[in-house]
Each structure stands twice: as C-alpha cells, then as structure tokens.
Amino acid sequence: xxxxxxxxxxxxxxxxxxxxxxxxxxxxxxxxxxxxxxxxxxxxxxxxxxxxxxxxxxxxxxxxxxxxxxxxxxxxxxxxxxxxxxxxxxxxxxxxxxxxxxxxxxxxxx
Amino acid sequence: xxxxxxxxxxxxxxxxxxxxxxxxxxxxxxxxxxxxxxxxxxxxxxxxxxxxxxxxxxxxxxxxxxxxxxxxxxxxxxxxxxxxxxxxxxxxxxxxxxxxxxxxxxxxxxxxx
Numbered sequence: 001x002x003x004x005x006x007x008x009x010x011x012x013x014x015x016x017x018x019x020x021x022x023x024x025x026x027x028x029x030x031x032x033x034x035x036x037x038x039x040x041x042x043x044x045x046x047x048x049x050x051x052x053x054x055x056x057x058x059x060x061x062x063x064x065x066x067x068x069x070x071x072x073x074x075x076x077x078x079x080x081x082x083x084x085x086x087x088x089x090x091x092x093x094x095x096x097x098x099x100x101x102x103x104x105x106x107x108x109x110x
Numbered sequence: 111x112x113x114x115x116x117x118x119x120x121x122x123x124x125x126x127x128x129x130x131x132x133x134x135x136x137x138x139x140x141x142x143x144x145x146x147x148x149x150x151x152x153x154x155x156x157x158x159x160x161x162x163x164x165x166x167x168x169x170x171x172x173x174x175x176x177x178x179x180x181x182x183x184x185x186x187x188x189x190x191x192x193x194x195x196x197x198x199x200x201x202x203x204x205x206x207x208x209x210x211x212x213x214x215x216x217x218x219x220x221x222x223x
Contacts, residue, residue, distance in 0.1 A: 041216070042214075042216055042217075043114070043201050043203070043214025043215050043216050043217050044153065044201070044203075044212075044214045045214065046211040046212065046213070049211075085152075087152060096141065096143075096158055096165075096166070097143065097155040097158060097166070097169075098143075098145075098153070098155070098203075098212060099155070100145075100152030100153045100154070101152055102151065102152055103152055
C-alpha cells in the first residue's frame with residue numbers, strides 16, 4: 001500500500017529551479033515527509049525531512065501544504081549533477097525502515 | 111569522514127553458489143540496515159540490526175538469506191544456493207539511532223548466471 005504518489009519522470013533546465021511534487025493524502029499527524037535521492041550507481045542520499053513547517057537546508061527546500069496531504073521538494077538552481085531518482089517517503093517517528101516507492105526520475109538538461 | 115563501505119562492489123555467481131556481502135557502517139552508528147534493489151525499482155527493506163541484535167528480518171525473501179553483525183559493527187549478508195531472482199543491488203545503510211537519517215553505501219551488484 002503506497003503511502004506516496006510521485007510523477008514517474010520530469011525534466012528541468014540547468015540553472016532553473018526544479019519543483020518535485022509528492023502526494024501523501026493518508027499521512028498521519030505524527031508522520032514525517034522525507035526526501036532521498038539516488039544518483040546512478042550510488043546508494044540513496046538523504047536530502048531533507050519535515051513534519052509541518054517548511055524546511056530548508058544547503059541542498060533543497062521542502063514545502064508542505066497546510067493540510068499536509070502533499071509536499072514539494074525544491075532544488076533552487078538545478079545542476080547536471082542533480083540528475084537522479086528522487087524518493088518521497090512518509091515515515092512515522094518510530095519507524096526504523098524506509099519504504100521507498102518508484103520515485104521520480106529527474107533529468108537536468110544543459 | 112568515512113562513509114558506509116560495501117564489498118565487493120560487483121559479484122557474479124553461478125546459480126547454486128553461496129555468496130557473502132560485507133558492509134562496514136559509519137563508526138559509532140548503532141543501527142544497520144540491508145535493502146535489496148531490483149533493476150528499475152526502489153530499494154526494499156530486508157533486515158535491521160541494533161548493535162549486534164537483529165531486531166527485524168521480516169524482509170528477507172527466503173531462508174536462503176541470512177545476515178549477521180556479531181560485534182555490532184561490520185555486517186555480512188549471506189545468500190545460500192543463489193537463484194537468478196536474487197540478482198539485484200544489495201544496499202547497506204547505517205544510522206546513529208534507528209529513526210535518524212540513514213547513510214547508504216554504494217551497494218553490491220549481484221548477478222546470478
């Protein structure tokens with residue numbers, strides 16, 4: 001039973017912002033939204049996570065809607081090295097495992 | 111600092127052979143996880159250790175799969191009598207404690223011929 005829905009693929013232009021959507025309409029009040037990405041031939045890499053408030057770090061920003069049923073990961077200035085599969089994961093505070101879906105394949109084009 | 115390392119990076123096994131995949135987690139990380147990633151799919155959870163204790167092995171696909179972490183550091187995933195459907199990338203991850211961010215190794219790509 002998938003907890004998140006993401007588009008299978010998207011393209012974006014180098015230097016532009018990339019906005020990656022994720023739907024999680026059945027999220028519970030204490031569940032977090034996590035984002036990981038996986039560059040080709042590498043293991044997944046943690047990007048960011050949030051509960052209710054918007055979050056920003058050196059890699060990206062996470063915008064969570066007020067009803068928490070969806071979120072958007074923003075890569076502010078996409079580079080070719082951001083080409084990867086991006087996974088949106090809903091995770092409870094005591095969940096130890098990560099449940100990956102199929103993710104979104106993001107291709108950054110020059 | 112050093113991240114999670116896995117060896118070998120690539121392994122080709124003939125059907126029926128036994129294989130052992132090694133994971134060196136980040137020093138001091140209590141939790142260790144194994145995931146299996148089939149081609150074109152997201153990683154799937156296999157098993158979880160807290161120190162040397164295997165607390166969850168619900169994701170292991172069959173009794174041919176066995177994992178250990180005897181001293182609470184290095185872990186080995188062993189697959190006995192490999193089958194073609196075992197072909198996948200096996201990823202190891204570690205975290206400071208179980209609900210924190212997980213740091214992944216590069217994976218071992220296993221091909222069973």
